[in-house]
Amino acid sequence: MEKTLSVQGMSCGHCKMSVEGALKDLDGVSAAEVNLEAGSVDVTYDSEKVTVDAMIDAIEEQGYEVS
Template sequence: MAERTLEVKGMSCGHCKKAVSGALKDLEGVSSANVDLKSGKVDVQYDDAKVGFDQMKSAVEDQGYDVVK
């Protein structure tokens, strides 16, 4: 199991938190996505054999948010 922290711009409320965590959890291989609205960071635990950064970035951006790194 791998861990990565995504820095996401544009999140400000509970809906944002739910949209981002839901989009990530829908990806095969992502076991958890914990959003911290205050810092704009999302801690993701995932199986790197099934999902990578580019897929996670696309899933978040599809919800209307920007992934910085």
């Protein structure tokens, strides 16, 4: 499945790496691509292994707000 999440507070390459890394560490996430201009991240995942809530928690643990 694919899901796009809106993430506030990302402004640089480090932000991009933090969010993508946190998502890719989750079992079931196969891809995460941050778009800094849009303030979003596109996630490709297996819904049987990981929930959207778990992905949001992983991003928020990095210090970013998800809406």
